[in-house]
Amino acid sequence: MSVKDKYQSVLSLGEKLETKDGTVAVENGILKVKGTVKTQYEKDILWDEIKKVGGEKPSDILANIIVDDTSVYxxxxxxxxxxxxxxxxxxxxxxxxxxxxxxxxxxxxxxxxxxxxxxxxxxxxx
Missing domain, CATH: 3.10.350.10 (LysM domain)
Known part of the structure; x- marks a missing residue:
């Protein structure tokens, strides 16, 4: 199973949340994802999904999730x-x-x- 397949539920959730400016790349067996979500809550649920798949401190994914509106949760x-x-x-x-x-x-x-x-x-x- 590729690392991208492993984290497919995270990528699907990102699409469902309409993540903007999203990029996904695999380098040396590490999935690198980046994107902007609307609120901190959306960032939190993406991280919850990452941890659900990869454990508390996954070493095979690097995620740079930016929050567009920090004025509200x-x-x-x-x-x-x-x-x-x-x-x-x-x-x-x-x-x-x-x-x-x-x-x-x-x-x-x-x-x-x-x-x-x-x-x-x-x-x-x-």
């Missing part, structure tokens, strides 16, 4: 059935951090218990 489009606590759990691993999301979106939200599908919420840097 992510921008989340609300889906039916979601709540701020569910969204907080997804991004921070802690549903009680819903308050941080609410406070970052007071221009859009007046009540933390009322959100609507289609709203795009700022997920602030923690």
């Amino acid at each position: 992510h921008r989340h489009e609300v889906k039916s059935g979601e709540s701020l606590s569910k969204i907080a759990k997804q991004y921070y691993g802690d549903p009680m951090k819903y308050k941080a999301i609410f406070e970052a979106n007071t221009n859009l939200l007046s009540n933390p218990d009322v959100i609507h599908p289609g709203q795009v919420l700022v997920i602030p840097n923690s």
Whole structure:
């Protein structure tokens, strides 16, 4: 199995995230990838996938992932059935951090218990 095949799930995720200016090259058995993602959250999930495939400190991949918008952790489009606590759990691993999301979106939200599908919420840097 080639190193490119080994990390195909990472490359596919990069495409799904619409990584800009992406390059992929193999040199001396090392996969070199570079690209720009929209937010830190997208960078984090790419690194999670790299570690899932290659282990905690993979030696057969070099990734240079640049974040385009560092002012926020992510921008989340609300889906039916979601709540701020569910969204907080997804991004921070802690549903009680819903308050941080609410406070970052007071221009859009007046009540933390009322959100609507289609709203795009700022997920602030923690």
